[in-house]
Amino acid sequence: MTLPLYDQAKESINRFMEDSMNLGLYYQKFCNSWKRKGSGIELDKQAFLTHIVNKSTGSNAYDNDLLRERIDRQAVLAKALDGEARIYQLQERFITGIGLDHPLEIGFLWDHIMGLPYIAGSSIKGLVRSWAEDWLGEKEKVNGIFGTDSSDQDHEMGSVLFFDALPFGRVNLKMDIMTPHYTPYYSENQIPGDWYNPTPIPFLTVDKGQRFIFFAAPKPGFDKKDFTKALGWLDEVLTTLGAGAKTTAGYGGFEIVQDITDSYNRELKQRLEERKRQQVLANMSPIRQEMEADGYSVDPMVFMENLTVKWLQRLTEEDTLAQKEIAQLLANWYKTNRPKDWKRPK
Numbered sequence: 432m433t434l435p436l437y438d439q440a441k442e443s444i445n446r447f448m449e450d451s452m453n454l455g456l457y458y459q460k461f462c463n464s465w466k467r468k469g470s471g472i473e474l475d476k477q478a479f480l481t482h483i484v485n486k487s488t489g490s491n492a493y494d495n496d497l498l499r500e501r502i503d504r505q506a507v508l509a510k511a512l513d514g515e516a517r518i519y520q521l522q523e524r525f526i527t528g529i530g531l532d533h534p535l536e537i538g539f540l541w542d543h544i545m546g547l548p549y550i551a552g553s554s555i556k557g558l559v560r561s562w563a564e565d566w567l568g569e570k571e572k573v574n575g576i577f578g579t580d581s582s583d584q585d586h587e588m589g590s591v592l593f594f595d596a597l598p599f600g601r602v603n604l605k606m607d608i609m610t611p612h613y614t615p616y617y618s619e620n621q622i623p624g625d626w627y628n629p630t631p632i633p634f635l636t637v638d639k640g641q642r643f644i645f646f647a648a649p650k651p652g653f654d655k656k657d658f659t660k661a662l663g664w665l666d667e668v669l670t671t672l673g674a675g676a677k678t679t680a681g682y683g684g685f686e687i688v689q690d691i692t693d694s695y696n697r698e699l700k701q702r703l704e705e706r707k708r709q710q711v712l713a714n715m716s717p718i719r720q721e722m723e724a725d726g727y728s729v730d731p732m733v734f735m736e737n738l739t740v741k742w743l744q745r746l747t748e749e750d751t752l753a754q755k756e757i758a759q760l761l762a763n764w765y766k767t768n769r770p771k772d773w774k775r776p777k
Contacts, residue, residue, distance in 0.1 A: 455541025514648025562668035590653035594646035603638035
């Protein structure tokens with residue numbers, strides 16, 4: 432392989448390729464596949480994209496735990512605003528950021544921190560707005576839900592928030608190729624003739640079957656009916672038109688995966704409840720923490736057994752302050768879980 436770079440730069444690229452890598456950074460800044468063409472050197476686009484795709488399947492392509500934490504943070508934020516998270520699956524390949532500058536001629540949009548493909552919240556908002564305004568004719572409701580983009584004094588804030596959509600699960604990238612047959616017609620204003628040579632242009636896509644998780648929420652103080660309507664429009668446009676570039680050629684079509692969405696939301700709820708329980712537990716006294724481990728708040732049958740074989744004995748062994756705390760906690764537990772026994776003790 433010939434690299435038109437200084438030796439130090441080549442060594443840095445090689446080290447970067449061996450370690451856990453940010454695919455987005457590699458794609459944008461580390462073109463390392465070159466070939467000779469005549470007296471010069473040009474980027475071997477197909478080899479470069481093949482290398483990107485192969486790297487994306489490796490175990491160190493990205494930090495899955497960090498991605499899950501990023502997803503959970505956005506889901507918690509959306510739910511704190513009384514919003515929702517929904518998971519959709521690609522039915523065909525998806526292209527994002529096709530108009531961005533890149534030596535490949537066709538760009539690709541990466542999250543700078545994670546180095547993964549994503550769909551910007553502003554793009555999702557624009558997509559849903561276009562669906563409602565141009566396809567459904569809901570022009571009267573559009574400004575209230577999405578806001579106005581004018582710079583005059585009548586500028587208004589929309590009632591619905593859209594967050595970035597992130598890949599959910601393993602990230603699958605694929606190389607695709609478009610082949611314009613009439614390049615001189617498009618670029619040089621020549622007549623479209625069959626005698627022109629086709630020009631294959633490789634580009635990067637997200638493969639079909641990839642799942643993305645979308646987030647939306649109502650803005651505080653606004654009517655939630657707008658949010659419900661916007662969610663319906665989001666579902667309609669993703670499953671009807673799709674998202675990203677080349678949707679007229681079949682790219683970017685989604686379908687919602689309701690079972691996985693419900694499963695994720697249940698797991699998230701359980702994790703949040705456990706996190707909240709741990710925070711409450713951390714503020715408790717050591718005696719209360721020990722009682723909680725014995726089932727004080729979660730399992731009356733288990734704690735009743737521990738009460739008779741452990742905590743009644745502790746009442747006679749602890750110092751006065753500890754005895755008072757144990758007695759008060761046991762009294763509260765009886766009043767909550769055994770009210771009849773408390774009123775009429777055996």
